Amino acid sequence: MELRIASLHVELGGTRIVDGVDLTVPSGCVVGLIGANGSGKSTLLRTAYRVHRPQSGQVLVGGDDVHRLSPGEAARRIAVMAQEISTEFPLTALDVALLGRVPLQRGFGADSPADLELAHAALAEVGASPLAKRAFPSLSGGEKQRVLLARALTQQAPVMILDEPTNHADVGFQHELLHLVTQRGATVLAALHDVNLALAYCDRAAVLHHGRIRAEGPVAQVLTTDLVDDVLRVSSRALTDPRGGVVMSFRRTAPSPSPAIPRTTSTQETS
Numbered sequence: 001m002e003l004r005i006a007s008l009h010v011e012l013g014g015t016r017i018v019d020g021v022d023l024t025v026p027s028g029c030v031v032g033l034i035g036a037n038g039s040g041k042s043t044l045l046r047t048a049y050r051v052h053r054p055q056s057g058q059v060l061v062g063g064d065d066v067h068r069l070s071p072g073e074a075a076r077r078i079a080v081m082a083q084e085i086s087t088e089f090p091l092t093a094l095d096v097a098l099l100g101r102v103p104l105q106r107g108f109g110a111d112s113p114a115d116l117e118l119a120h121a122a123l124a125e126v127g128a129s130p131l132a133k134r135a136f137p138s139l140s141g142g143e144k145q146r147v148l149l150a151r152a153l154t155q156q157a158p159v160m161i162l163d164e165p166t167n168h169a170d171v172g173f174q175h176e177l178l179h180l181v182t183q184r185g186a187t188v189l190a191a192l193h194d195v196n197l198a199l200a201y202c203d204r205a206a207v208l209h210h211g212r213i214r215a216e217g218p219v220a221q222v223l224t225t226d227l228v229d230d231v232l233r234v235s236s237r238a239l240t241d242p243r244g245g246v247v248m249s250f251r252r253t254a255p256s257p258s259p260a261i262p263r264t265t266s267t268q269e270t271s
């Protein structure tokens, strides 16, 4: 199922945050959204999953405006892995995984045996079965991330939106998570800070800069050292990985040399 963002403008607190974004994620394609802190990635994603309403423009999923779909129909099409969830209820990890089924249930029906089976299967898939009965707030950052991924998986939606899915994950789980997500054949739009993870797992990349798409296309063509240096304020080198593909190494941008201090003649000088 295709996800298409068309001429999207989003303002928050009177400030234009997303400024005319056009971006298509073709069906079954994995697109990495790259950009500096504050460039508007989360705002763009949150608008795509209906937290924010755009000032103008549209988000189309399967050809329909996401903001015009019922909550249930939106959930059938888009699964979300946000950075956190806030809940006032003392939920266990299993409860959180089951939340992925709630928008799909009719009325206020209890979780069906099929829902429970899906939630347990998703927890097992992300290696979180031993956490099922633990209170969600008591989990570590990486453990929470596993459970939030399980919640997104239980939705079984054809489109997945992931906001920094790996920010608490150790290196092993970063790769495990992105492998798991990208092998499903889903349409994926994922905000990623790690350029190397984008290079390894995304088909395409979109670079957001001050709320605008600076570049978009096949990942290796978009994430050039020049663009990465400019947008992420870093000095990068692209290295050929003997195991295939390219990896980047990063250093702090060398500070520009300070201008020579002109000698001044002191009026205090005595002869």
Ligand SMILES: Nc1ncnc2c1ncn2[C@@H]1O[C@H](COP(=O)(O)OP(=O)(O)OP(=O)(O)O)[C@@H](O)[C@H]1O
Binding pocket: 012, 013, 014, 015, 017, 035, 036, 037, 038, 039, 040, 041, 042, 043, 044
């Ligand atoms: N409710 C709000 N009111 C005003 N400004 C907001 C609001 N929410 C976010 N912003 C601002 O919008 C800009 C973009 O924020 P956003 O969270 O989308 O960036 P981001 O690219 O996801 O950043 P990061 O990489 O740091 O997570 C930031 O300057 C942020 O302070």
